[in-house]
Amino acid sequence: xxxxxxxxxxxxxxxxxxxxxxxxxxxxxxxxxxxxxxxxxxxxxxxxxxxxxxxxxxxxxxxxxxxxxxxxxxxxxxxxxxxxxxxxxxxxxxxxxxxxxxxxxxxxxxxxxxxxxxxxxxxxxxxxxxxxxxxxxxxxxxxxxxxxxxxxxxxxxxxxxxxxxxxxxxxxxxxxxxxxxxxxxxxxxxxxxxxxxxxxxxxxxxxxxxxxxxxxxxxxxxxxxxxxxxxxxxxxxxxxxxxxxxxxxxxxxxxxxxxxxxxxxxxxxxxxxxxxxxxxxxxxxxxxxxxxxxxxxxxxxxxxxxxxxxxxxxxxxxxxxxxxxxxxxxxxxxxxxxxxxxxxxxxxxxxxxxxxxxxxxxxxxxxxxxxxxxxxxxxxxxxxxxxxxxxxxxxxxxxxxxxxxxxxxxxxxxxxxxxxxxxxxxxxx
Amino acid sequence: xxxxxxxxxxxxxxxxxxxxxxxxxxxxxxxxxxxxxxxxxxxxxxxxxxxxxxxxxxxxxxxxxxxxxxxxxxxxxxxxxxxxxxxxxxxxxxxxxxxxxxxxxxxxxxxxxxxxxxxxxxxxxxxxxxxxxxxxxxxxxxxxxxxxxxxxxxxxxxxxxxxxxxxxxxxxxxxxxxxxxxxxxxxxxxxxxxxxxxxxxxxxxxxxxxxxxxxxxxxxxxxxxxxxxxxxxxxxxxxxxxxxxxxxxxxxxxxxxxxxxxxxxxxxxxxxxxxxxxxxxxxxxxxxxxxxxxxxxxxxxxxxxxxxxxxxxxxxxxxxxxxxxxxxxxxxxxxxxxxxxxxxxxxxxxxxxxxxxxxxxxxxxxxxxxxxxxxxxxxxxxxxxxxxxxxxxxxxxxxxxxxxxxxxxxxxxxxxxxxxxxxxxxxxx
Numbered sequence: 001x002x003x004x005x006x007x008x009x010x011x012x013x014x015x016x017x018x019x020x021x022x023x024x025x026x027x028x029x030x031x032x033x034x035x036x037x038x039x040x041x042x043x044x045x046x047x048x049x050x051x052x053x054x055x056x057x058x059x060x061x062x063x064x065x066x067x068x069x070x071x072x073x074x075x076x077x078x079x080x081x082x083x084x085x086x087x088x089x090x091x092x093x094x095x096x097x098x099x100x101x102x103x104x105x106x107x108x109x110x111x112x113x114x115x116x117x118x119x120x121x122x123x124x125x126x127x128x129x130x131x132x133x134x135x136x137x138x139x140x141x142x143x144x145x146x147x148x149x150x151x152x153x154x155x156x157x158x159x160x161x162x163x164x165x166x167x168x169x170x171x172x173x174x175x176x177x178x179x180x181x182x183x184x185x186x187x188x189x190x191x192x193x194x195x196x197x198x199x200x201x202x203x204x205x206x207x208x209x210x211x212x213x214x215x216x217x218x219x220x221x222x223x224x225x226x227x228x229x230x231x232x233x234x235x236x237x238x239x240x241x242x243x244x245x246x247x248x249x250x251x252x253x254x255x256x257x258x259x260x261x262x263x264x265x266x267x268x269x270x271x272x273x274x275x276x277x278x279x280x281x282x283x284x285x286x287x288x289x290x291x292x293x294x295x296x297x298x299x300x301x302x303x304x305x306x307x308x309x310x311x312x313x314x315x316x317x318x319x320x321x322x323x324x325x326x327x328x329x330x331x332x333x334x335x336x337x338x339x340x341x342x343x344x345x346x347x348x349x350x351x352x353x354x355x356x357x358x359x360x361x362x363x364x365x366x367x368x369x370x371x372x373x374x375x376x377x378x379x380x381x382x383x384x385x386x387x388x389x390x391x392x393x394x395x396x397x398x399x400x401x402x403x404x405x406x407x408x409x410x411x412x413x414x415x416x417x418x419x420x421x422x423x424x425x426x427x428x429x
Numbered sequence: 430x431x432x433x434x435x436x437x438x439x440x441x442x443x444x445x446x447x448x449x450x451x452x453x454x455x456x457x458x459x460x461x462x463x464x465x466x467x468x469x470x471x472x473x474x475x476x477x478x479x480x481x482x483x484x485x486x487x488x489x490x491x492x493x494x495x496x497x498x499x500x501x502x503x504x505x506x507x508x509x510x511x512x513x514x515x516x517x518x519x520x521x522x523x524x525x526x527x528x529x530x531x532x533x534x535x536x537x538x539x540x541x542x543x544x545x546x547x548x549x550x551x552x553x554x555x556x557x558x559x560x561x562x563x564x565x566x567x568x569x570x571x572x573x574x575x576x577x578x579x580x581x582x583x584x585x586x587x588x589x590x591x592x593x594x595x596x597x598x599x600x601x602x603x604x605x606x607x608x609x610x611x612x613x614x615x616x617x618x619x620x621x622x623x624x625x626x627x628x629x630x631x632x633x634x635x636x637x638x639x640x641x642x643x644x645x646x647x648x649x650x651x652x653x654x655x656x657x658x659x660x661x662x663x664x665x666x667x668x669x670x671x672x673x674x675x676x677x678x679x680x681x682x683x684x685x686x687x688x689x690x691x692x693x694x695x696x697x698x699x700x701x702x703x704x705x706x707x708x709x710x711x712x713x714x715x716x717x718x719x720x721x722x723x724x725x726x727x728x729x730x731x732x733x734x735x736x737x738x739x740x741x742x743x744x745x746x747x748x749x750x751x752x753x754x755x756x757x758x759x760x761x762x763x764x765x766x767x768x769x770x771x772x773x774x775x776x777x778x779x780x781x782x783x784x785x786x787x788x789x790x791x792x793x794x795x796x797x798x799x800x801x802x803x804x805x806x807x808x809x810x811x812x813x814x815x816x817x818x819x820x821x822x823x824x825x826x827x828x829x830x831x832x833x834x835x836x837x838x839x840x841x842x843x844x845x846x847x848x849x850x851x852x853x854x855x856x857x858x
Contacts, residue, residue, distance in 0.1 A: 035498050068745070069464050070784050073831070076795045080804075080829030081788030088826040120784050122745055123810060123825055124818045203838040210845035211805070211826045316497070316551055355499050355549050359510030366505045375509075376640070381552060389553045390819065396552055397517040397640045400509030402502070409632040416639035 013252040017045035020245035027242040029278035054135030066122035082118040099137035107166040112208040114158040144191035152193040159194030276313040300330040310348035323379030328415035330372040362400035372403035442681040446474035449674035456671040458707035483564030495551035511547040528566035536595040541637040543587040573620035581622040588623025705742040729759040739777035752808030757844035759801040791829035801832035
């Protein structure tokens with residue numbers, strides 16, 4: 001937080017964002033003094049200010065002192081070194097915030113530039129400059145354009161080429177039957193200057209793309225806009241106080257809420273957030289009766305339901321986490337998959353922590369099948385990539401073990417061995 | 430750098446490390462006022478102090494305020510939620526500094542703990558606590574033990590389990606015929622407390638390892654120690670001023686140079702560094718004469734030599750970078766591979782920047798084959814994972830194009846298409 005100075009917790013922008021987050025939490029039907037979320041307003045304010053600190057950073061401060069003299073070729077005909085030899089840095093993992101929906105999105109940044117004037121830039125500065133523009137509310141194409149022109153301005157090269165692969169949480173998958181492919185939509189954008197100016201052709205682009213080893217150069221795709229977001233909550237029902245609160249957050253971050261691209265953002269954010277409102281009522285199980293025969297307890301079979309997908313919202317940071325639930329239980333009959341899926345969605349669409357989600361699913365399934373239940377939840381947490389943590393590949397697993405699964409290691413092992421080997425990630429899998 | 434306070438550039442520890450680095454640079458035969466390296470002493474001092482700031486951090490400050498009350502099971506028999514339900518966070522990418530040789534090493538940290546007392550720790554704190562101990566001079570096993578006992582002390586859980594997968598630069602591969610497998614050696618260590626206390630068996634370990642999806646639980650391996658490092662430079666020839674300088678750096682970082690594990694470190698570090706001394710003399714090409722027939726210029730064939738491995742030392746940060754060189758040239762005959770490998774090694778074992786290395790290799794090969802040369806260098810830079818950049822998966826490619834390769838895009842494309850698809854990484858590939 002060094003760029004935001006000392007005492008961020010007392011700065012007026014931070015306090016104003018906290019007030020706005022309290023409005024949002026109350027709009028979700030939450031008690032803002034509940035133990036788990038009473039510090040959430042401060043955590044959200046701190047995370048948002050850190051995630052947008054790029055507004056205050058200057059490319060000049062990063063680049064100055066990191067331009068090194070480097071000779072070109074002595075006698076031979078051609079290009080190399082500090083004059084004309086393409087330099088490519090691949091696979092820089094970064095994240096930014098979508099200006100359309102205010103959710104963080106992960107991206108891989110690939111930078112190429114052709115030095116001129118016998119000087120090269122320290123390699124790590126390519127990452128630092130990209131991060132200055134990433135730490136703002138952004139659109140992938142504008143992000144690519146801004147990184148490109150900043151590098152061009154400061155390095156004064158023959159040309160700069162930028163390719164961004166972005167993974168945006170796919171809000172369209174907020175439906176009961178979403179499949180795992182739906183978690184994030186992939187967007188590939190590029191920007192070029194100088195000899196890379198024409199992004200649709202050119203020898204320089206061919207060289208650069210060859211080194212990125214893309215096997216899929218076309219098509220350059222744009223995401224379906226978040227602005228087409230379909231959610232079940234009707235716009236007419238939106239709490240105007242919540243919308244005003246998001247508008248106030250945008251101002252506190254130093255943005256102009258009437259900038260064209262931001263006009264719809266508060267409504268979109270509130271629409272999305274309302275998926276996670278505290279419904280309060282109990283889960284209805286539609287009278288499912290399992291008919292457990294306790295006398296033949298030991299002869300029941302292990303029943304397994306894998307990869308039930310879910311979305312949820314981390315109550316500590318108001319950021320999404322999502323993944324799959326695996327459920328194992330002993331019984332003669334299978335619980336209908338649609339019922340298990342409903343249970344997972346019911347406990348997912350709330351302000352949650354993964355440990356509690358796991359326990360709640362286990363408890364309600366236990367009430368259906370008579371006590372021998374094991375639940376494993378595997379999830380990617382957006383709060384682990386933003387907020388200065390930036391652990392892009394990490395994932396979290398939680399377990400609940402009830403009845404026989406608690407007493408018998410062999411039963412646990414049998415279920416654990418059945419789990420798929422694939423990992424849950426926000427970005428590239 | 431916030432933990433080191435304002436004005437790090439004027440702090441006495443920083444200035445003392447800078448003086449020591451100047452001694453090392455002079456010992457390598459470098460002019461410390463040369464443009465590319467005149468700020469290297471400050472860059473090295475800043476990087477080392479940042480990489481060891483864990484000595485000044487307190488786990489208490491991270492954990493306090495992030496322990497959340499979370500219920501256990503209401504009525505059912507078993508374990509879940511804030512009591513007894515295993516929580517696993519996988520694949521946290523971090524780096525530390527080896528106390529034996531003072532080089533950074535990358536590791537993946539996997540943490541598991543079983544909550545008790547109906548409280549859970551915010552997930553990101555598991556990463557932050559691990560980082561406190563990573564940002565010190567470390568040994569993999571001690572690092573695992575320290576993270577484990579700190580988490581146990583503060584969470585007060587039923588047990589903590591830590592698995593670290595470490596990739597240490599493999600100094601033993603400093604030989605002309607090193608192959609690519611030799612860049613890093615892999616070490617797997619684990620540590621446990623409470624119900625995980627016995628790391629060789631137990632139900633809890635079985636559950637944890639199942640969720641890590643290790644298909645290779647055994648053997649738990651230890652690296653061949655860096656202390657067995659073989660280098661060509663004789664110990665008797667070591668510059669005692671350089672050894673004293675490293676000793677002084679250890680003191681400035683807050684370490685005790687007579688601590689048992691550190692006693693040999695200055696000698697090992699200087700031995701390793703001396704591989705990169707400025708030899709000054711010209712590359713000898715052993716009278717190789719290519720016999721180029723310029724009249725039949727167009728009928729020469731494209732000759733390609735791929736994956737010539739190299740080690741080099743980034744002159745901006747005194748940190749290793751390494752990877753492969755691919756060389757293409759037009760000719761009737763092939764230049765002996767052993768000669769190309771010698772050229773790559775000669776220009777690699779120096780204080781370098783990748784752009785210059787690429788140009789120098791191209792120029793000397795050009796003098797052998799008559800001008801039509803293309804060189805691609807692909808490398809992983811240790812300075813991109815340490816120093817607050819932490820771009821673990823990134824790699825850098827540089828190109829030199831001479832003669833026909835400069836004039837003919839088709840020639841470039843033909844060579845680029847022949848490049849292997851594998852990427853160069855410090856850690857997992």
